[in-house]
Amino acid sequence: MAAFEPPKLDIRGFSDSVVPSLAAIMERPAEHWPCEILSRRVTLRETPRRQVVFVTEPGLARRILTDRAGTFVRSRMQNRFFDFSFGKSLLDNRGGQWMEHRRSIARPIAPHRVARLLPAVASACRDRIASWEEYEGDAGLPLLREMRILAFDALWRALFAVEAKRTVSDPEIVAAGARLFAAHHKGFEHYIEELRDLTEWVMGRSRDGLPGLPEGDTAQPLDVNSTLIFLDAGHDNVTATIGWALWLLAHRPDLQERVRAEWNHADAARADPEKLPVTMACIRETLRLYPPAPQILRDVAEPVELDGTRVGRNAMIVIPVYALHRSELWWQEPDAYRPERFLGQEGDDPQAAAWIPFSKGERACFGAAFAQMELAMFIGLIADRYELAPNPADPMRCTARWVLRPEADAPILLRPRDTARAVRT
Numbered sequence: 001m002a003a004f005e006p007p008k009l010d011i012r013g014f015s016d017s018v019v020p021s022l023a024a025i026m027e028r029p030a031e032h033w034p035c036e037i038l039s040r041r042v043t044l045r046e047t048p049r050r051q052v053v054f055v056t057e058p059g060l061a062r063r064i065l066t067d068r069a070g071t072f073v074r075s076r077m078q079n080r081f082f083d084f085s086f087g088k089s090l091l092d093n094r095g096g097q098w099m100e101h102r103r104s105i106a107r108p109i110a111p112h113r114v115a116r117l118l119p120a121v122a123s124a125c126r127d128r129i130a131s132w133e134e135y136e137g138d139a140g141l142p143l144l145r146e147m148r149i150l151a152f153d154a155l156w157r158a159l160f161a162v163e164a165k166r167t168v169s170d171p172e173i174v175a176a177g178a179r180l181f182a183a184h185h186k187g188f189e190h191y192i193e194e195l196r197d198l199t200e201w202v203m204g205r206s207r208d209g210l211p212g213l214p215e216g217d218t219a220q221p222l223d224v225n226s227t228l229i230f231l232d233a234g235h236d237n238v239t240a241t242i243g244w245a246l247w248l249l250a251h252r253p254d255l256q257e258r259v260r261a262e263w264n265h266a267d268a269a270r271a272d273p274e275k276l277p278v279t280m281a282c283i284r285e286t287l288r289l290y291p292p293a294p295q296i297l298r299d300v301a302e303p304v305e306l307d308g309t310r311v312g313r314n315a316m317i318v319i320p321v322y323a324l325h326r327s328e329l330w331w332q333e334p335d336a337y338r339p340e341r342f343l344g345q346e347g348d349d350p351q352a353a354a355w356i357p358f359s360k361g362e363r364a365c366f367g368a369a370f371a372q373m374e375l376a377m378f379i380g381l382i383a384d385r386y387e388l389a390p391n392p393a394d395p396m397r398c399t400a401r402w403v404l405r406p407e408a409d410a411p412i413l414l415r416p417r418d419t420a421r422a423v424r425t
Contacts, residue, residue, distance in 0.1 A: 003247055003333055003336035003337065003338055004248075004251045004252070004336065004337045005336050005382060006247075006248060006289065006324070006335075006337055006392060006396070007396060008289075008335055008398060009013065009029075009030040009324070009395055009398055009399040009404075010030060010068070010293075011030050011033050011035055011037070011038065012030065012031050012032075013033065013034045013035035013036075013272050013349070015381050018057060018421060020403070021047070022047065022049065022052070022077050022316060023077065023158070025318065026077055026078070026081060026287065026295075026402065027299070027401060027402055028071070028400065028401060029294055029295050029322075029400055030294075030400050031294040033054065033318075033320055033323065034054060036057075037054045037056050037098065037159075037320055037323040037326055037327075038323055038326060038328060038334075039164070039327070039329065040056065040306045041055075041056060041057035041307050041329070042054070042055055042056075042057060042060070042306055042308075042309050043056075044309055044311075049313075049336065050312075050314050050315055050316060050317070051311060051312055051315035051316070052310065052317055052318060052321075053306065053311050053316070053317050053318065053349050054318045054320055054324050055298075055306065055317060055319050056317070056319075056324045056327050057307060057329075058324070058330065058331075058354040058356075059308055060307055061319045061324060061356065061360075062356075062360055063318065064298055065068055065296065065298075065319070065356070065359055065360040065361040065363070065364075066360055066361035066362075067361070069302055069364075070301055070302075070330065071300065071301055071302055071326055072298040072299070072300060072301070072317060073298060073299050073301050074297075074298065074299070074363070075297035075298055075299050075316060075317075075321060076296060076299060077316065078266075078297045081402075084134055086408075089265055097218075099362065102366065104249070105226060105230070105366075106366035106367070108159055109159070109367050109369065109370040110369070111369040114204075114369045114370050114373045115272070115373075116374070117159070118369065118373060119155045119156040119166070119167065119379065120154070120157035120158040120161070120166040120167065121157070121158055121373065121374050121377050122377055122381065123157065123166065123167040123168075123380050124150060124154040124156075124157050124158075124169075124416060125150060125154065125377060125381045125382070125422065126381065127153075127169045128149065128153065129151045129381060129385050132146070132414060135410075136386075136414045136415070136416055137413070137414070137415075138413060139239045139413060140391045140393075140394065140409075140411070140412065140413060141410055141411075141413070141414055142245065142318065142409060142410050143243050143246065143408065143410065143411055143412050144181065144239065144243050144406060144407075145181045147182055147239045147242050147246075148177050148178075148181040148184070148235070148236075149154045149174055149178055149234040149237075149240045149342050150177075150179030150242075150378065151177075151234075151238040151239045151242065151374070151379055152173065152176060152177040152180060153169070153170075153173050153174060153177055154234045154374055155231070155234045155235045155238075156170070156173045156202075156236075157173075158200060158370075159234070164260075165181065165328055167299045169188075175325070176198055176201075179194055179198075180194055180195060180198070183195075184236075188401070189404060191214070192232075194233060195228060195231060196228055196303075198231070199227045199228045199231055201229055202222065202227065202231065203224065211265055213355075213369075222374040224400075232366060233365070234367060234370075236292075236403075237292035237293075237371065237403075238327075238371055238374055238375065240292050240403075240404070240405050240406060241271045241283075241286055241287060241290070241292060242372075242373060242374075242375055242378050242379070243284060243287070243406050244280070244396070245282060245286040245287050245388065246378075246379070246382060246388060246407050246412060247396045247408075247411050247412055248282070248285075248286055248289075249383070249390050249392045249405070250388035250411075250412050250413075251337065251387060252337070253387070253389075255282060255339060256279065256383050256387065256388060258278045258382045259278055259279050259282065259379060259380065260383055260384055262276050262277070262278050262279060262367025263276070263279070263383065263384055264384065273372050273373055273375075273376040276380070277343060277375055278339070278343070279376050280342070280372070280376065281339040281341075281342040281343050282339045282379065283372060283376065283379070284339070284342045284355065285337060285338065285339040285341065285342060287339065287355075287357035288325045288326075288331075288355055288357070289325065289326070289335075289404070290322075290398070291321045291322055291356075291357040291404060292403055292404055292405075293321060293357075293359075293403060294304045294320065294321055294322040294404040294408060295319060295320045295321055295322070295401065296318075296319040296321060296359055297316060297317065297318055297319075298316075298317040298319075299314065299315070299316055299317070300313055300314065300315040300316075301313065302315060321356055321357065322400075322404060324354055324356065325355065325357075326356065327354070330354040331354070367396070374386055382415070385406065385416070385417060386414045386415060386416060386417060387414075387415040387416075387417055388412055388413070388414065388415075389412070389413040389415065390411065390412065390413070391410055391411050391412060391413050394408050394409050394411050396408045396411045
């Protein structure tokens with residue numbers, strides 16, 4: 001059987017005669033990345049203002065992202081984007097205490113605490129599934145709308161709701177998720193405006209910060225801008241990833257059966273996604289093909305050599321994660337959906353070093369463990385309730401403006417399975 005190749009970005013490249021601005025590279029990467037990044041380790045370009053170096057070699061990317069010597073620092077361009085979108089916050093890495101604030105804010109979703117949040121996440125997913133009867137059969141599931149509502153509800157229940165409310169559906173939260181979907185559909189600016197209003201509402205209902213810690217434990221209180229970032233990163237990337245994951249899985253009935261078998265024979269393992277290898281392979285392959293953040297930027301603070309290329313001070317480093325994940329140098333059939341590639345001995349596989357959807361180093365995503373637990377829970381519960389099939393009348397599309405996102409209205413068809421086992425944990 002030929003491997004399924006889902007949609008991909010059209011990387012158009014730029015020539016020396018048409019040099020994009022640095023802001024254009026950030027906003028619309030696929031239109032301005034050099035085509036060579038899919039087959040080269042390092043690609044150098046000159047703009048009127050400074051050098052731009054595209055790095056798609058795993059070892060070099062890891063070296064840049066884990067640098068502690070101050071050679072590679074957070075991009076000024078990226079800082080300006082964050083300031084414009086989210087404002088300055090406790091997570092701003094330009095202050096001396098940013099790492100301390102980051103560790104404190106991340107405590108409720110630290111890997112060893114994630115298992116405590118599983119019942120709230122499972123409850124949100126069960127309640128969302130229970131509302132899908134009208135979408136069964138040939139109606140088609142409005143996937144991205146439903147996944148945004150689900151992701152926001154799960155985040156709210158796990159980290160902001162008081163204990164008594166974590167397993168209860170809150171109509172206001174469901175409505176808020178629907179508003180976020182509508183605003184996101186209009187454009188990034190509308191989405192941020194809606195999310196900022198929602199942030200103030202959330203903080204009003206969670207005056208003591210994140211309730212998701214054990215009694216007697218505390219975390220750094222969140223300011224408005226940090227809460228805004230937390231809500232955005234905590235649900236937006238999960239929305240995109242679970243949307244892609246379910247749509248891709250809909251093309252592989254054989255993998256759906258393996259996920260169900262794994263899910264129904266591993267009740268005690270559900271708090272630890274690593275004990276669900278097939279489910280995690282589907283998640284990892286989804287994140288390989290569609291990393292929510294398609295590129296990571298760094299500035300060069302002092303001259304350095306990268307793979308024989310001399311890079312001057314003030315150059316901008318671009319690690320195009322999307323291209324690294326699809327480079328023909330590191331992956332066989334790089335554009336194919338093949339979760340099986342993650343079911344081998346990863347420790348002996350150089351591909352593991354080329355997989356960085358959560359980045360690396362001290363600025364890596366601190367919500368990675370929580371996100372992967374959510375994704376595994378969503379996939380397991382949904383696949384257990386439904387057989388998924390792609391809707392040929394509405395295939396998924398791939399776009400990149402600042403971030404990588406799917407587009408479609410109702411790309412999945414739902415076929416109910418044995419009702420005696422429906423919506424179980």
